[in-house]
Amino acid sequence: MTEMDGFDLKLLAELQADASATNQAIGERIGLSASQVSRRRQRLEAEKVIRRYRADLDPAALGLTVTAFIGVALATHSPQNASRFRALVKAIPAVQEAHTMTGDMDYLLKVVVKDLKALGALINDDLLPHDSVRNVRSFIAMETLKDDCLLPLD
Amino acid sequence: MTEMDGFDLKLLAELQADASATNQAIGERIGLSASQVSRRRQRLEAEKVIRRYRADLDPAALGLTVTAFIGVALATHSPQNASRFRALVKAIPAVQEAHTMTGDMDYLLKVVVKDLKALGALINDDLLPHDSVRNVRSFIAMETLKDDCLLPLD
DNA sequence: AGTGAAAAACAATGGCG
DNA sequence: CGCCATTGTTTTTCACT
Numbered sequence: 001m002t003e004m005d006g007f008d009l010k011l012l013a014e015l016q017a018d019a020s021a022t023n024q025a026i027g028e029r030i031g032l033s034a035s036q037v038s039r040r041r042q043r044l045e046a047e048k049v050i051r052r053y054r055a056d057l058d059p060a061a062l063g064l065t066v067t068a069f070i071g072v073a074l075a076t077h078s079p080q081n082a083s084r085f086r087a088l089v090k091a092i093p094a095v096q097e098a099h100t101m102t103g104d105m106d107y108l109l110k111v112v113v114k115d116l117k118a119l120g121a122l123i124n125d126d127l128l129p130h131d132s133v134r135n136v137r138s139f140i141a142m143e144t145l146k147d148d149c150l151l152p153l154d
Numbered sequence: 155m156t157e158m159d160g161f162d163l164k165l166l167a168e169l170q171a172d173a174s175a176t177n178q179a180i181g182e183r184i185g186l187s188a189s190q191v192s193r194r195r196q197r198l199e200a201e202k203v204i205r206r207y208r209a210d211l212d213p214a215a216l217g218l219t220v221t222a223f224i225g226v227a228l229a230t231h232s233p234q235n236a237s238r239f240r241a242l243v244k245a246i247p248a249v250q251e252a253h254t255m256t257g258d259m260d261y262l263l264k265v266v267v268k269d270l271k272a273l274g275a276l277i278n279d280d281l282l283p284h285d286s287v288r289n290v291r292s293f294i295a296m297e298t299l300k301d302d303c304l305l306p307l308d
Numbered sequence: 309a310g311t312g313a314a315a316a317a318c319a320a321t322g323g324c325g
Numbered sequence: 326c327g328c329c330a331t332t333g334t335t336t337t338t339c340a341c342t
Contacts, residue, residue, distance in 0.1 A: 007326095012216075015209035022318065033327050037322060050213040054208060055169035058303055061203040062166075064305060067253065069262060071222075086299050093306035099221065099295035108223060108293065112305060134294065139262065141253035145240050149303070151211055151218060151266060152247035185313055190326060192336060 004049075007032055011040055011154045012049065016150055019053045064112045066119055067141040071105035072127065075134040085132040094122055105137070116140075119131075158203075161186060163307050165194055166203065170304055210303075213265045218266045221274055221295040225259035226281065229288040239286040248276055259291070270294075 008031040014021065023037040032040075044050045059067070074081055089098040089109060097110040113119050117136070127136055168175060177191040186194075198204045213221070228235055241251040243248040243263060251264040267273050273292070281290055 010204070012209070012211060016211055017206075017208070019207040019209045023320095024318080034318090035320080035328080036326060042320085047215070049212055051210045051212050053173040054171065054210055054303070055166070055173045056205045056208050057166060057170055058203055058205050058257070059305055062305060062307065069253075069255075087206075089300055093304070096303060096305075097298070097301060098300040099223075100297045100299065101223075102294045102296060105293070108295070139259070140256045142256060142301070143254045145254065145261075146243055146249060148253040149250060150210065150247070151213055151216060151250075153216065177337095178335075188335085189312080189337075189339095190310065192338095196337090 007036075008040060008044065011037060012044065013150075013153050015041070015050065020056070043045045059112055063114055064118055066113050067114055067144060068111050068113070068119055069139045070111060070123065070127070071101075071139070072107040072109065072111040073104075073134045074106045074132055074134070076107075081132040085130070088126070088132070092122070092126055093116075161190075162194060162198065165199065167304075167307050169195070169204065170307075175297040181236060185267070206261045213266055217268055220267050220269055221298060222265050222267070222273055223293045223295070224265060224277065225255075225291045225293075226261040226263060227258075227288045227290070228286055231260075235286040239284070242280070242284055242286070246276070247281055250273075 007030065011026065011032075014026045014029060022034075023041070024034040027034045027037045030037075041050070059065075073086075074085060085107065086098075089095045089107075092111075094111045094113050095109050096112055097108075099108050100106065101108050107149075111119070111122060113122060119140070122139060123136055127133055161184060165186075168183060177188040179197070180186075181188045181191045184191075186221045195204070201219065213219070226239075228239060239261065240252075243249045243261075246265075248267050249263050250266055251262075253262050254260065255262050265273070265276060267276060273294070277290055277292060281287055303308045
């Protein structure tokens with residue numbers, strides 16, 4: 001992995017905030033020519049510092065009104081059980097994030113669904129019946145104050 | 155907000171998975187000409203269904219190795235206190251998400267930091283000393299199984 | 309609602325200072 | 326690393342169905 005200088009960090013900051021800006025426009029803001037922005041960008045893509053480009057959609061506009069976090073405790077901690085649970089969460093599109101956690105819960109999921117009924121269905125029909133799951137505890141987000149997904153770049 | 159048809163949903167699914175694909179390539183996959191993809195895309199942008207385009211960066215490549223969730227209880231639930239806490243989390247770049255929650259914790263934050271030391275500093279220097287905060291409880295992600303940010307589009 | 313072919317904008321290279 | 330010119334690609338617009 002190559003060293004990153006201040007220009008790279010500024011470029012990354014611009015790109016994660018708005019990837020639709022032209023190399024020219026970004027260059028003007030960070031003090032670099034368009035061709036240099038292009039070159040650095042290609043390097044950062046090749047190095048996989050930039051993983052991909054994506055459109056950021058508005059959940060509310062798509063009728064997805066409920067965000068919730070679900071803490072999951074597994075039935076046992078056998079490797080088989082863990083891998084079956086992994087497959088389960090990967091197969092559920094509503095699951096945005098899944099982390100294995102320290103502390104009393106084994107997994108923490110972030111889910112986005114249409115309404116509370118869909119959340120209930122997800123928990124009762126998908127999660128709880130699965131053999132690997134012992135129990136779940138859900139926390140519903142009433143309001144989202146911040147969700148910008150902008151990594152802190154020093 | 156205009157009605158969305160099957161083409162729009164397919165287009166959105168493509169764009170949130172890979173926004174660097176050309177209109178031509180997307181058109182071939184969803185069965186539309188490049189010019190139609192362009193026109194629909196502009197409409198979805200104008201309607202703010204597409205909020206923006208972002209580069210998805212690799213936290214590990216940037217030295218951000220720790221993801222944690224922090225549950226926060228406020229000292230009091232006065233409007234002033236709530237708005238001061240909002241300002242606080244918006245001012246901390248390490249905070250990726252902040253939600254007000256049902257249940258026993260008032261806020262749930264998702265933070266990404268360099269290491270455990272930085273997490274400790276964030277909690278002890280930024281969060282706890284703030285007058286609006288009563289206490290916090292943190293959960294550290296050991297491993298992230300899924301973090302694709304792809305909204306479920308029926 | 310859609311296509312296809314122009315025109316305009318942009319990205320990507322290479323050479324040079 | 327900036328600048329310039331060139332080439333190839335992509336987006337966007339327009340005429341048409």
